[in-house]
Amino acid sequence: GENVEQHPSTLSVQEGDSAVIKCTYSDSASNYFPWYKQELGKRPQLIIDIRSNVGEKKDQRIAVTLNKTAKHFSLHITETQPEDSAVYFCAPLMDSSYKLIFGSGTRLLVRP
C-alpha cells in the first residue's frame, strides 16, 4: 500500500517569510497530488492540486511542485500571513485504488 510521509511535522515562520512542506510517497503509480488545509476545529479543504503530467502549479501565494522520479511533491507558501496558520496534509492518490491516503500533517504557525 501507499506509504506517505510529510516533513516537517511542525513549522514556525515569521509573517512574510516563505514556508515549504514536503511530502514523500512510495507508490510510483500515484498520479494525483493534492494538498489540504485544516484550520483548528474545521474540516480539511483542498487548496491546490497537481497531476502527474505537470511539474509545477501556482495559485497566487501557494504553489505545488512535483518530482515524480524522486517520488515527492512540495507545498510552497510565499508571503505568509497569520491566517495561513493551520495543519496542512498531502494526500497522493493512486488511480487504480482511488482513495486519498493522508499524510500525518504539518502544523504551520505564522508568527505576526
Add this chain to the structure above:
Amino acid sequence: DAGVIQSPRHEVTEMGQEVTLRCKPISGHDYLFWYRQTMMRGLELLIYFNNNVPIDDSGMPEDRFSAKMPNASFSTLKIQPSEPRDSAVYFCASSRDRGRGYGYTFGSGTRLTVV
C-alpha cells in the same frame, strides 16, 4: 450548493450504546468516503462507496463498525456497541470524477465522545 452535510455535529454517548452518524453528499457526486480523525492516528479512511456500493472497507476497525448507503443522497456509519477508544471526529466526504482535479469536499464532521 449546501455542501456535504453531516449530523449530528456533536455526540456524547455512554460506552456500550449504539451510535449512528449521518451524511448527505453533494448532489451529483458519485463517491462517498468516511474518515476518522484522531491526534494519534491522523486521518484514516474507513470505507468508501461508488454509486452507493461499498468498494473498500479495509479501514473499518472491527465488526462493531458498519456503513450503509441506501441511496445516492444518504449514508450512515454505525458503531455498536461503542467504546471510549472510538472517540474521534468522523468526517464524511464526497467527490466526482474520481476526485482527480476536483478533490474531495468534506463535511463539518461529527465529534464523537464515548464515556
